[in-house]
Amino acid sequence: MSDSETMAAAKSAAAGRETVSMTGAEMVVRALKDQGVTHIFGYPGGAVLPIYDALFADNGITHVLVRHEQGATHAAEGYARSTGKPGVVLVTSGPGATNAVTGLTDALMDSIPLVVLTGQVATHLIGTDAFQEADTVGITRACTKHNWLVKDANELSRVLHEAFQIATSGRPGPVVVDIPKDVQFKTGQYLTPDDVRHRTWRPKIEPEAASVARAVEMMATAKRPILYTGGGIINSGPKAAHALRELAALTGFPVTSTLMGLGAFPASSPQWLGMLGMHGTYEANNAMHDCDLMVCLGARFDDRCTGRIDAFSPGSKKIHLDIDASQINKVVRVDLGIVADAGITIAKMVELWKTKEKKADPAALKQWWAQIERWRAKRSLAYEASDALIKPQYAIDRLYALTRGRDVYITTEVGQHQMWAAQRFKFEEPNRWMTSGGLGTMGYGLPAAVGVQMAHPDALVIDIAGEASVQMTMQEMSTAMQYNLPIKIFILNNEYMGMVRQWQQLLHGGRYSHSYSEALPDFVKMAEAFGCLGLRATKPDELDDKIQQMIDSKKPVLFDCRVDPTENCYPMIPSGAAHNDMILSALSDASVSDEGKMLV
Amino acid sequence: MANERHTLTALVDNEAGVLARVVGLFSGRGYNIESLTVGEVDANAGTSRITIVTSGPPQVIEQIEAQLKRLVPVHAVTNWTFATDGIEREMALVKAAGSDRAAAKAAAAKFGARILDDRGQATVFELTDAPTRISSFIEAMRPLGLIDVSRTGVAAISRDTA
Numbered sequence A: 001m002s003d004s005e006t007m008a009a010a011k012s013a014a015a016g017r018e019t020v021s022m023t024g025a026e027m028v029v030r031a032l033k034d035q036g037v038t039h040i041f042g043y044p045g046g047a048v049l050p051i052y053d054a055l056f057a058d059n060g061i062t063h064v065l066v067r068h069e070q071g072a073t074h075a076a077e078g079y080a081r082s083t084g085k086p087g088v089v090l091v092t093s094g095p096g097a098t099n100a101v102t103g104l105t106d107a108l109m110d111s112i113p114l115v116v117l118t119g120q121v122a123t124h125l126i127g128t129d130a131f132q133e134a135d136t137v138g139i140t141r142a143c144t145k146h147n148w149l150v151k152d153a154n155e156l157s158r159v160l161h162e163a164f165q166i167a168t169s170g171r172p173g174p175v176v177v178d179i180p181k182d183v184q185f186k187t188g189q190y191l192t193p194d195d196v197r198h199r200t201w202r203p204k205i206e207p208e209a210a211s212v213a214r215a216v217e218m219m220a221t222a223k224r225p226i227l228y229t230g231g232g233i234i235n236s237g238p239k240a241a242h243a244l245r246e247l248a249a250l251t252g253f254p255v256t257s258t259l260m261g262l263g264a265f266p267a268s269s270p271q272w273l274g275m276l277g278m279h280g281t282y283e284a285n286n287a288m289h290d291c292d293l294m295v296c297l298g299a300r301f302d303d304r305c306t307g308r309i310d311a312f313s314p315g316s317k318k319i320h321l322d323i324d325a326s327q328i329n330k331v332v333r334v335d336l337g338i339v340a341d342a343g344i345t346i347a348k349m350v351e352l353w354k355t356k357e358k359k360a361d362p363a364a365l366k367q368w369w370a371q372i373e374r375w376r377a378k379r380s381l382a383y384e385a386s387d388a389l390i391k392p393q394y395a396i397d398r399l400y401a402l403t404r405g406r407d408v409y410i411t412t413e414v415g416q417h418q419m420w421a422a423q424r425f426k427f428e429e430p431n432r433w434m435t436s437g438g439l440g441t442m443g444y445g446l447p448a449a450v451g452v453q454m455a456h457p458d459a460l461v462i463d464i465a466g467e468a469s470v471q472m473t474m475q476e477m478s479t480a481m482q483y484n485l486p487i488k489i490f491i492l493n494n495e496y497m498g499m500v501r502q503w504q505q506l507l508h509g510g511r512y513s514h515s516y517s518e519a520l521p522d523f524v525k526m527a528e529a530f531g532c533l534g535l536r537a538t539k540p541d542e543l544d545d546k547i548q549q550m551i552d553s554k555k556p557v558l559f560d561c562r563v564d565p566t567e568n569c570y571p572m573i574p575s576g577a578a579h580n581d582m583i584l585s586a587l588s589d590a591s592v593s594d595e596g597k598m599l600v
Numbered sequence B: 001m002a003n004e005r006h007t008l009t010a011l012v013d014n015e016a017g018v019l020a021r022v023v024g025l026f027s028g029r030g031y032n033i034e035s036l037t038v039g040e041v042d043a044n045a046g047t048s049r050i051t052i053v054t055s056g057p058p059q060v061i062e063q064i065e066a067q068l069k070r071l072v073p074v075h076a077v078t079n080w081t082f083a084t085d086g087i088e089r090e091m092a093l094v095k096a097a098g099s100d101r102a103a104a105k106a107a108a109a110k111f112g113a114r115i116l117d118d119r120g121q122a123t124v125f126e127l128t129d130a131p132t133r134i135s136s137f138i139e140a141m142r143p144l145g146l147i148d149v150s151r152t153g154v155a156a157i158s159r160d161t162a
Helices: A003-014 A024-034 A046-056 A069-083 A095-100 A103-110 A153-168 A181-185 A210-220 A231-236 A238-251 A280-289 A342-355 A362-376 A392-402 A416-422 A447-454 A476-480 A500-506 A523-530 A542-552 A594-598 B018-029 B056-069 B101-109 B129-143
Strands: A020-023 A037-040 A062-065 A087-091 A114-120 A147-149 A175-180 A189-190 A225-229 A255-257 A270-275 A295-299 A317-322 A335-337 A408-412 A460-466 A488-493 A533-537 A559-560 B006-012 B036-044 B049-055 B075-082 B086-096 B116-119 B121-127 B147-156
Touching: A020 A024, A020 A255, A024 A046, A024 A153, A024 A181, A024 A189, A037 A046, A037 A069, A037 A210, A037 A447, A046 A087, A046 A175, A046 A317, A062 A476, A069 A087, A069 A095, A069 A114, A069 A270, A069 A476, A087 A095, A087 B101, A103 A114, A103 A175, A103 A231, A103 B121, A114 A153, A153 A175, A153 A189, A175 A181, A175 A210, A210 A295, A210 A317, A210 A335, A210 A342, A225 A238, A225 A280, A225 B086, A231 A238, A238 A342, A238 B006, A255 A280, A255 A500, A255 B116, A270 A280, A270 A416, A270 A460, A280 A362, A317 A342, A335 A500, A408 A416, A408 A447, A408 A523, A416 A460, A416 A488, A416 A500, A447 A488, A460 B049, A476 A523, A476 B129, A488 A542, A523 A533, A523 A559, A533 A542, A542 A559, B006 B018, B006 B056, B006 B147, B018 B036, B018 B056, B018 B129, B036 B147, B049 B056, B049 B147, B056 B075, B086 B101, B101 B121, B101 B129, B121 B129
Parallel strands: A037 A062, A037 A087, A087 A114, A114 A175, A147 A175, A225 A255, A225 A295, A255 A270, A295 A317, A317 A335, A408 A460, A460 A488, A488 A559, A533 A559
Antiparallel strands: A020 A189, B006 B049, B006 B075, B036 B049, B086 B121, B086 B147, B116 B121
8 A cells, every 4th residue: 555545544444434445437436426426428538548447337327428528518517507416527638628628617607516527647647748638727727616636546536525515515616627547547545425524615605694684674774676686596596596586575676687597586577677787678777777775696796787887876785695705896896795605695584574574665665666667668678570581589489489388498509699588588497597698608508408408308408599609519419319319409590690790780880890601501401410300490470380390309409590680689788888878779879989899 | 096005815725736826816817916925834734825915906905815715725814914914024135246345245234134145256145124124225235236136025924813
């Protein structure tokens, strides 16, 4: 035994536990099982062959072979987002790891728990520019919550269990464990999850009672309140969404949400104002601007949500609940910051509201709602209908209508179609909406749908896509075929990178520089080449039948929905403008300041 | 808002990459580092202390502290301004080779600098003091044949029990 082996064995023996020794590769499989992992998404290569060998011998974990490592990370994100469990990825060294970087960054931005295992060249080759060597912990340091290079087989099981703890506790996020090939072969002592507790990592999840009391007091005296909710509610789990519904019912306050938070509050509720932000509703943004109390629950004042910061909700007191202390006062100074878990804290607010028999000011609230109804009457999501062309908004509305009564999960790519989906597809429950918010990763939706369908084999999983985005990860259709995953890729095909075209129209004098795809594939034939079903709709009157065919098919479907190529996504807060300075439709004036043009 | 100068000390696990994490945080988020020092403080516990002198508006300083605390191997972060709460010291090695060696030595004596080496063409002085005093010493040596300076950066500790 080496020194470290002896030490690990002695430690376990001292704790009265039997020590189990096995190879590093076997430890990986054992640790995944002990962590309750049932699915992993991966791609083999030289530096992970021992782990793949251990997987081959063991049938307890379903491995999903993707076609590109980026696909593995997004599939794992979709899996995680739709189940509340961490997504697990296994890729090789070098290009395997670098291809995973986009998904890691995406998961970091959107707080998705991922455990990504990367192979590494043998320890004695590290630093020699060996074949398929990359400094994986160096490259992924900035796009993970934490990462490790494990050079000793006796450290491996501890690190793997810590990796799961860190990915899933506090603010969730991605972690990387980089495992050199010789460590996978070497024998070491295995520790179970119960044996491992990180030395110092203890995220704070309980709120201070005084903060909860102050928040409740502020809510009870507010005249024009709003609940501004985000992805933190989803991450906290179904109990948080339940608590939010209770809080809204008790207080009668209006509720809006960020892109990431959709589904935490039911869109069918009369208290729901729709999404806020750059493409949010008129009523949500104006209510944010004019409120006297903003209760931010698990959101982070992202620039897409706030618009111009110095004109952001100027007259309000602000409460900010976030599990990550660094989010408080990062962008917007708040009057009360609460660092804690959203579910626990909202439940405590509800409890205190009840026991103190609080009541919101009924006269003031009535007036506030009357104002909100006047904003709502603007019908900011309305669009001009057409008999000749399929309007993208119409396509989403029909997709929504025809999928009622089913167990539906929606993923998206990034761009106009994403915003139309967010505006129009009404979510009643959390974990049903998977989209790339913070990073804005085109190509997210298709592999994410693969991950969602793996977790929910009987559900109807639809990727609302754009024809540009979907081409970035198109190859995962092949994965869907291999695993009989009947995902539906519903492409709003306008032949443009639609959001780029829209910005070029509004900000760059209609100079459509490189935003038109001149040589698109025939998506129907492409679907057939993969063995999927290809469908195309070009006229509004054929849309319903084709959507029904898509839903009824047991196969993966690629749906080429040809939509009006020049439709813009409204309403819109132009860059550098405030919440109460929205463009409502194509008919309004679009004036963007020079300062605004500088912003993305 | 006016910039404030702050010292942040972080007690960290002495593990591979911890310094890169801290430095990467500063470069990645565009914060200033005026000086950074690191050294092991407890070999048994495997902990090191990183002392960072930074400046920025109060909101930025608050963010830096919060972002540091978010790093997994960071146990604790202390943030203070020297004026009220802390003691800071820096060491400098200063080399001079002027025509008037006696004058240089006399100036050094006034600052309390030690002579480390005087055998060759140059004289090497050592001074441990507050950073502003070290800067004054370097300025004083400039007309006296200053040819090289090496500064350690600041090591700091708070006055209180915390």
